[in-house]
Amino acid sequence: MTETSLYDRIGGAPTIDALVDSFYARMDALAEARTIRAMHPQDLAPLGQVLKDYLSEWLGGPALFSPVRGHPRMRQRHMRVAIDSAARDAWLLCMRGALAETVADEAARAAIDDVMARLADWMRNVPDKEGPDQDPAETTISQN
Numbered sequence: 001m002t003e004t005s006l007y008d009r010i011g012g013a014p015t016i017d018a019l020v021d022s023f024y025a026r027m028d029a030l031a032e033a034r035t036i037r038a039m040h041p042q043d044l045a046p047l048g049q050v051l052k053d054y055l056s057e058w059l060g061g062p063a064l065f066s067p068v069r070g071h072p073r074m075r076q077r078h079m080r081v082a083i084d085s086a087a088r089d090a091w092l093l094c095m096r097g098a099l100a101e102t103v104a105d106e107a108a109r110a111a112i113d114d115v116m117a118r119l120a121d122w123m124r125n126v127p128d129k130e131g132p133d134q135d136p137a138e139t140t141i142s143q144n
């Protein structure tokens with residue numbers, strides 16, 4: 001059985017282009033993404049091209065990233081950026097909106113969502129800030 005790549009299933013380069021453009025447009029526009037937008041350069045276009053090249057390769061299309069930029073090592077490339085759960089969630093919010101807008105094939109979209117969520121989760125590299133809720137283990141249980 002020949003396996004069709006996710007790249008081919010979603011429509012190849014034109015879909016990747018639309019996906020990444022939509023992703024960065026959301027990062028630019030969404031209030032929830034303000035913190036991660038501020039981590040990125042003012043001009044997102046060059047980074048957009050790098051992400052397109054990466055996703056092309058990662059989803060089984062032409063290898064456009066590693067011949068130019070070397071081994072992906074995505075987690076290592078993100079070490080200078082502080083990524084906690086909130087940053088991960090903001091990133092995924094933009095990506096999920098972009099996927100919904102640009103990838104018509106539902107099964108392919110779900111498959112990409114799944115691997116993307118796992119990669120974004122693995123990218124976390126700082127502990128989360130204290131939330132408003134206290135650790136339940138450190139709270140005295142009231143009896144009345």
Ligand code: HEM
Nearest residue numbers: 036039040041050051054077081083087088091119120123
């Ligand atoms: C989890 C939250 C994430 C945050 C907050 C984040 C943020 C960033 C930032 C700030 C940059 C650097 C921009 C610069 O060059 O100054 C970057 C680069 C990049 N990110 Fe992410 N990122 C995240 C997850 C991901 C994921 C899951 C992927 C892949 C699916 C990805 C792919 C890339 C690529 C390809 C680059 C360019 C790397 C290079 O220059 O070689 N990022 N990201």
